[in-house]
Amino acid sequence: MQIVPNDFQDQFVRGLVHRMNNILSLFHGYLGLLMDEQKLDPVAREGLNKIKDGARAASDLMDRTNALVRPVSAIWREVNVCDLLxxxxxxxxxxxxxxxxxxxxxxDNLPLVWADPARVRIALSELVQNACEFAKSRVTISVRANAGRVQGELFNSSAEQPEHWLTIGITDDGAGIPIEDGGRIYHPFFTTKRTKSATGLGLTVAMGCAQQLNGTLVHRSRKGETTFEFTLPSRLEQQNAKPAVA
Ligand SMILES: Nc1ncnc2c1ncn2[C@@H]1O[C@H](COP(=O)(O)OP(=O)(O)O)[C@@H](O)[C@H]1O
Ligand SMILES: [Mg+2]
Structure with missing residues (x-):
């Protein structure tokens, strides 16, 4: 599934997010003023709290949607993944x-990757957030260098493929992903969480970041162990590569 939007979608979504954020900042501002009012009726306060939760959830949705469209100027540089972690x-x-x-x-001795660190940070945050929410007691984040064929679908499949990769594995000891959900967890708005704050956009965003960085995102899951592998081309082979995001 290709997640990186084309130019029209990109411009449209960016404009929509910008306008929605302006509207939401009015909500947040006036809610703050109203809730500071000491003599507020308890029923009115409860109502305002519900509006506040809704406005916060809408802002969260906008942040994730924003992460799906290309940043105006992605900053590509050498990244030491362990320092970033x-x-x-x-x-x-x-x-x-x-x-x-x-x-x-x-x-030990991990190579650098050539990437936009903001995209790496967004993707890892989404994956670790899920792992933490599903884990029983432990989340392990492991970083390994590897070479050869990479697992999963590369976005820029026409480009010459680097032979060296860095894989960040995020493993939790939770109940796992049911086989029937496996294919659709990356789809926008798919969620099995019952909380109001769930957007069903976290894995879509993480997959979008992987594609924008010429990398991959795959998962393996069974009861008691789920691993998401976020793989990036390593600096060894990326010296002259053109980034997917201009
Ligand atoms: N570590 C995990 N363990 C079990 N299920 C997971 C894990 N990560 C993601 N999922 C499944 O993928 C769905 C989509 O995740 P995501 O796109 O981040 O949206 P959200 O977190 O809002 O539900 C989750 O609702 C869940 O069903
Ligand atoms: Mg999530």
Whole structure:
């Protein structure tokens, strides 16, 4: 499934998100003012709280939709994935309930990747957020270098394929993904979560990022162990490669 939008869709969605965000900032601003009012009737306060939750969910939806369209200027540079994981650790921990521990394991002498770090950060955040929500007690993030054929569908299949890859595996010990859901978990708006905050866009966004970075995203799942593998071409072979995102 190709997720990266074409130019028309890109412009349309970007415009829509921009206008929606303007409307939502009015909501957030006036809600803040109204809720600061001390003498507010309890029923009115409860109603305002519900509107606030709705506005927050709508903003979240806009953020994820925004992540699906290409950034105006993606910043490509050499990225040390393990350093990036260290920086992101507090964010990852904020996704996890206290009973779930995050373990990070980086192999020695890993190569750099040539990527837009913002895309890597968005994709990993979505994958770790899911892992934390589904895990029973443990999420393991492991980074390995590998060479040869990559698993999964490459977006830019006409480009010469690099032989070296860096794979970031995110494994949780949760109940797993039922076989019947396996093919559609990447589809926009597919969710099995019953919480109001679920958008069903996290994996679509993560897959979109993988495609924009000339990488792949695949998963393996069974009861008690689910792994998502986010794979990026390594810097070794990327010195002269043209990025997918201008
Ligand atoms: N680690 C996981 N373990 C089990 N199911 C998962 C996992 N990650 C994703 N899924 C499934 O994929 C669905 C879509 O995920 P996502 O696109 O992130 O949307 P959301 O998190 O809003 O449900 C989830 O609702 C769930 O059914
Ligand atoms: Mg999600």
């Amino acid at each position: 260290c920086q992101l650790r507090p964010t990852f921990e904020s996704f996890c309930p206290a009973k779930v521990k995050i373990h990070v394991d980086c192999a």
